[in-house]
Amino acid sequence: MNIKNKFSGLRDFFILWSSQTVSELGTAMTNFALIIWVYSQEGTASSITFLTLCSFLPTILFRFIAGAIADRWNKKRIMLLADLMAACGTATVFILYSLSALQVWHLYIINFLLSFMNAFQSPASYVATSLLVPKEHYLKVSGLQSFSGSIITILAPALGSSLLAFGGMPMVFAVDLASFAAAFVTLLIFIKIPDVMHSTEKVPDSFLKSCMAGINYLREHPVLLRIILFFSVVNFLAKAGNDGMMSVFILAKAGGSQKALGMAEAAVSLGILAGSILVTFMKPPKNKTRVIFISCILTFLLGDVMLSLTPSLPYWVVSAFVSYVPVAVLGANLNTVMRTHVPIAMQGRVFSARDTLQNITIPLGLFLGGVLADHVFEPFMCGPSSLRQALALFFGTGKGSGIAVMFFTVGILGFLVSIAALRNPLYQSLNDSE
Template sequence: MKKLNKPNELRNFLILWGSQTISSFGTAMTNFALIIWAYKQQGTVSSITWLSFFSYLPSILFCFVAGTIADGWNKKKIMLISDFIAALGSLTIFLLYSIDGLKIWHLYIINFILSFMNAFQNPASYVAISLITPKEHYVRVSGMQAFSNSLVTILTPAIATAVLSFGGLETILIIDLTTFAIAFSVLLIFIKIPGIPVCHDKEKESFLSKCSEGLRFLRQNTPIWRIILFFSFIILLASMAGNTIMPAMILARTNNDQIALGMVSSSIGVGALIGSILVTLAKPAKSRTRVIFTSCAFSFLLCETLWAVGQNVAVWMLAAFAGNLPLPFLSANLTAIMRSKVPIEMQGRVFSARDTLQYFTIPIGFFLGGFLADNIFEPFMQNNGYVQQALSVLVGTGKGSGMAVIFLITGTIGFLVSILNVKNSIYKSLDS
């Protein structure tokens, strides 16, 4: 039997992955620089929050429609158009900034448009990767994507800060546009994405029927449906604590030490980076679902609960590293299941339906985390009752202790619901 040549099998993916990683780095630097610029303009957290809001909402609102279009249209053209409009957004910011005309509301509009295009880009990219990657490499490819994302997360703050100091926002935007040009050219010239045969009966279906087909597919496949609903809840817990109040808690407990926050944030990226290397090199797991739920359980146990009980930077860094180390194993195996179980001609719609169901809990988590911290747990822990004294043995006292209690609660719940699903027989079919 002829031996498979892995580099040749993954040639198209490797070229696309490398060029898109370069472009992602340029985009991440721009996003980082614009957050700093927006904060300097208004000096409020809400200005940054609105940037995130407009970067996220359209992707949810248009996800179902975009997934249907991504399934029916040319994947490469969708990706090229989306990238081109993203570049126009960066170019617009560059021109406005150059004439001293950039306002924060310009960024809200641009972020809304880019998020709208991401609703099309994401499902098209999902399907494109499935089309150019052999099935036996799905987990390895997902691990490599996690690796590049982690690398960008680690490098962006340091490099963007240095470039801002010496060259300003204009230089950041020029780098962003240059990296776009590289990625766009590589995709246009060097990447060939196979087409998908179209069933003529499907063509006669109404557009609305096609839009809902992804949701119907999920509802009819109980194990996939259950695992998606599970992660909707998990993402809600993560959004309530880690994604919302972690920076505030660390700043509160270190007297606004931004270096401490930076060290903890970098540890998140390092943990995810090493985890992505390990999952890329590891053999495919016999039970993907067991890896998924075990990774999720230990992430909550090591990250959220250690953030709660830790009261110094060293413990928080350890929690950030150890808690994010298992996450690439989770995401790689979950993505591999979806790619292998969902028919290729439906992946755009199904992945879009999945993203909507999983990620609509993020804004709810953002709201709950901030509300509970400011109005309930922080004031509660400033009192001196028996419950507060008992909790203070674990989370300490003073400013930030209420937020630590939220971490303790979400970490415990996340660990328990994950570990209870490790041997759930309903997911057995997903491992075959």
């Protein structure tokens, strides 16, 4: 089968995907530049953390409402409005910066508002993709979206740094607004998103009932709910371990070397890129849940466990790369399972419920990871106990050795949880009904 036939029926998706990728790259470059600006103003890690928190919490808190609206309203209009609001946010920051009036607290408020709009844009975009893509291409499309995400992660810091060096912050803002304009016009003029065919109802659901429809659907389909709750545990462990604490671990072990951290983060992006390419061109597996759980096992073993036991930068880079290849495979297959088993008319609400349930444990994982590293594992590995001396043979000594012990613990827990899920025959029904 040639490439043309392999991707037949995806013309509108390719146009939308490519234009949105350009816009997302522009936004990522702006975010990179603003992080540098905020750190130059405040000089604290907490200022960056709070900026991230403002970009994260509204999306979770308002996702239920957003999912109901995404299923009821026109998907294209929601996406256009969300994109327009994002551009207004960038323009506002641009104006404040040009007037030398920009303050850090301005960015907190703007990021909060933009995250609120993203809560609506994300489910609308998800459903729009399902409407534009034939069912047999779901896995390929998930791979392509993961591919573009990894490309953006790789290019944004490099391009952002180049633009900052060439024209400063105004140049970054200008490129971001130009990329938005291209994506907005493309969506407005060249993309027609089909309408969702709703079943005829005598009495429309109330808005509150519609908001809860996603949760109710998952309760009526317990296997889907179980796999979502499984990933809420996985996300908690991941953020308490390698996925949330890798930068702290490498900076501690490498004496604060930004070069070492940059190499490891680049390896993460390249791993996701490699996994995305693999998923895009591989034959879809018949047993997708098995692939999902095996990918989880590999991620915990090659990420948390391997990283904790390796002594230097070359090993950390290899660990970062090989542990994130299965992450891309996992995500693409999970999205395909969800798209296949949820009616398009319900996808906005169900996917919003899924994202809320899966991601609500992330802040707790990040918080506990930091607390345990600073107040439990790191102090313990600096103590005089005989157990510490034994652990030092495997995890080293000095700064970062306690985090290494924590990574190993998280990796083993994640491995055991994933093995239990892999051995559970309940999930087989998600493959049998496809």
